[in-house]
Amino acid sequence: xxxxxxxxxxxxxxxxxxxxxxxxxxxxxxxxxxxxxxxxxxxxxxxxxxxxxxxxxxxxxxxxxxxxxxxxxxxxxxxxxxxx
Numbered sequence: 001x002x003x004x005x006x007x008x009x010x011x012x013x014x015x016x017x018x019x020x021x022x023x024x025x026x027x028x029x030x031x032x033x034x035x036x037x038x039x040x041x042x043x044x045x046x047x048x049x050x051x052x053x054x055x056x057x058x059x060x061x062x063x064x065x066x067x068x069x070x071x072x073x074x075x076x077x078x079x080x081x082x083x084x
Contacts, residue, residue, distance in 0.1 A: 004042070005069050006060035020046050028052050033062070041068045 017032040027049035033042045042064035045052070074082040 003066035005064045005066055005071055007062045007064075008060050009062070010044075011062060011064075014041070016044055023049075026052055033064070035068075039068065041065060 013036055015034045015036065015038075017034075020029045020031055022028075023030050023043075023045075028045050029047040030043040030045050032040055033044055035041050042062070045061040045063070048061070076082055
């Protein structure tokens with residue numbers, strides 16, 4: 001199993017592949033995502049399969065390998081951390 005970060009917003013500074021592919025673990029269609037340097041860092045779910053789409057996963061369709069990312073807290077326009 002892998003540890004992933006996920007978000008519902010397109011991150012800044014990423015490049016998304018033009019081609020879709022099968023996820024491999026399910027029937028979701030995904031596009032690979034790379035950082036500016038070209039290193040693969042995760043994937044974007046373009047079309048969730050039926051089981052995943054109905055799984056109540058909070059609509060986070062951008063998924064990133066924890067080992068390749070450094071998470072930062074989301075901030076408001078005033079620079080305050082977002083809390084919910």
